Amino acid sequence: MIDAFLKVSDTGSRRDLFRSFGLVALGGGTAAVLAACSGPSESSSAASSAGPLTVAKTAVPSGSGMIKDGFIVTQPTAGSFKAFSNICTHQGCPITDISGGTIMCNCHGSEFNLDGSVKRGPASRPLTTAKVTEDGANLDVSGA
DSSP states (O other): OHHHHHSOOSSOOHHHHHHHHHHHHHHHHHHHHHHHHHOSOTTSOOOOOOOOEEEEGGGSOTTEEEEETTEEEEEEETTEEEEEESBOTTTOOBOOEEETTEEEOTTTOOEEOTTSOEEESSOOSOOOBOEEEEETTEEEEEOO
């Protein structure tokens, strides 16, 4: 059966046939890469699979925050702690950067305030809240 495909026809050569197969394969590969890059839609839940985390209160800078083990832990004002999933609500990218008072998604440029609210889109929903409990000099973070 494959011989029928490889025979030279009146309108083309084997080279033309293989070139056509190559372009089709290249187009399919490009579509797969683009689909993989798109990530989950904004309406889907961007839950983190992070487990419980214990962090020293002194490790979380006042007026900023830290990212560790799937969580973002912030201290918007001295002594007030917040925690979130480190998964951006726009398209599910992991957030890896906090600069000063801004939580930044490197994928598409969304920015969040230290309380998890949207500062600048394309994200339109706040970060997913995690539970943060004070335990002496430590913070226990879970369940984003």
